[in-house]
Amino acid sequence: MNALENAGVRVRGLTRTFGTNTILRNLDLDIRPGEFVALLGHSGSGKTTLLRTLARLDAAEPGTVTLPSAPAVVFQEPRLLPWKRVIDNVVLGAAVPDVRTRAIAALREVGLEHRVDAWPLTLSGGEAQRAALARALVREPALLLLDEPFAALDALTRMRMHRLVLDLWQRHGPAVLLVTHDVDEALVLADRVLVLETGRIAFERTIPASRPRDRAGETFATLRAEVLGALGVEDDARETLAGRCRPTAPV
Numbered sequence: 001m002n003a004l005e006n007a008g009v010r011v012r013g014l015t016r017t018f019g020t021n022t023i024l025r026n027l028d029l030d031i032r033p034g035e036f037v038a039l040l041g042h043s044g045s046g047k048t049t050l051l052r053t054l055a056r057l058d059a060a061e062p063g064t065v066t067l068p069s070a071p072a073v074v075f076q077e078p079r080l081l082p083w084k085r086v087i088d089n090v091v092l093g094a095a096v097p098d099v100r101t102r103a104i105a106a107l108r109e110v111g112l113e114h115r116v117d118a119w120p121l122t123l124s125g126g127e128a129q130r131a132a133l134a135r136a137l138v139r140e141p142a143l144l145l146l147d148e149p150f151a152a153l154d155a156l157t158r159m160r161m162h163r164l165v166l167d168l169w170q171r172h173g174p175a176v177l178l179v180t181h182d183v184d185e186a187l188v189l190a191d192r193v194l195v196l197e198t199g200r201i202a203f204e205r206t207i208p209a210s211r212p213r214d215r216a217g218e219t220f221a222t223l224r225a226e227v228l229g230a231l232g233v234e235d236d237a238r239e240t241l242a243g244r245c246r247p248t249a250p251v
Contacts, residue, residue, distance in 0.1 A: 008032045008175055009054065009143060010066040016049050016058070016199075023049045025199035033068065033142070036169055036176045038186035040231065041196035047179045048147065050196070054177065055145050068175065071143035072136035076151050078128035080120035087116045090135045099138065106134035109171075110164060126157040130164065137168065144169075146178040150185065162188060166211065183227050187220060188213050195230045203230035 009031035016024040023046045031037050041047050052058045053065060055073045080089045090103040107113050110130040120128060129149055136144060146165070150158045166189060169176055180186055186193045187207060195203035205226060207213075214220060228234075 008035070008068060009177070011050075011054075012064055014050075014053065014060060014064045016046070016053065016060075023199055024053075027200055029194075029201065031143075031175045031177060033175055034173045036178070036189060036191045038178045038180055038190035038193045039196060040180060040183065040186055040193065040227065042231070045196045046199045047196055051145055051147050051177065051179050054143070068142035070139070070141070071145050072139045072141035073145045073147065074129070074132045074136050074149045076148040078120070078132040080123075080128060080131060082120050084120075085116070086112065086118050086120065086123070086131050089120065089131060090138055092135070094135075094138050096139065102138045102140075103134065106137040107131070109137065109168065110134045124157075125153055126161060129153065129161060133164070133168065137172070140172075141174050144174040144176045146176065146180075148179055148181065151181070158185075165189065183224055183231070184215060187223055187227070188215070193223075193227055195227065203227070 009029065011027060011029040014024050014027040014029075015022065027046075027050070029050075039047055039050070049058070051073075053060050054067065055071055056067070057073075080086075081092070084092070087100065087103050087107065090106060091099045094103075096102060104113070104116060107116055110133050112127060112130050112134065115123065115127060115131075120131070123131065132149070150161050153161060162185070178186070178189060190207055191209065193203075193205050193207060194201050197203075203226075205223065207223065208219065
């Protein structure tokens with residue numbers, strides 16, 4: 001893949017209003033080149049509105065949002081067209097040279113080289129999401145936006161997808177914004193965790209850089225309690241600090 005532009009995401013004073021509802025309120029956000037950021041918040045806090053704005057699916061006032069290049073988005077649903085084979089879904093709308101060669105390379109990276117000519121309805125949930133990741137990769141994005149892409153997967157498949165996304169991010173180096181409701185997922189994957197509340201960034205925490213991360217460790221438990229507290233889940237936060245959370249494998 002080509003080297004990324006030497007620029008990050010810069011949002012200044014972003015306000016989005018729909019009818020009488022103000023969803024984002026004078027929001028500021030920076031994402032450094034190559035940084036992995038996770039965004040949490042209650043339903044209605046503005047997470048999807050922010051992601052759609054960064055994806056250029058919703059318009060923003062000039063000067064409020066600066067992006068490194070056209071971003072790529074992976075949604076919660078794979079959004080594969082059932083009447084097109086996997087490779088044709090991956091290349092769909094990608095205006096890049098040698099797109100089919102790049103598509104095959106991307107499918108190989110996500111472990112789907114044997115499913116190049118498969119129909120989407122024959123894929124498992126994890127395979128379909130890997131195809132969606134390949135579709136994003138083939139565009140060589142400097143910014144990868146992930147909108148709860150693992151929410152519909154079972155626990156084991158989700159862990160495999162976590163490892164795959166980390167591997168692809170470390171290999172290609174895009175800036176990443178992951179929207180999620182899963183606190184553990186955010187802490188396992190991200191360099192920095194943000195909590196959005198009533199349209200503003202209400203909490204921010206940088207996560208120690210070492211990977212893999214031990215979910216059963218004291219540092220992880222402390223960070224988890226902080227994020228849960230920021231989300232207003234005080235009982236679970238206290239339980240975490242008391243060490244009563246069920247330990248899970250590091251990712």
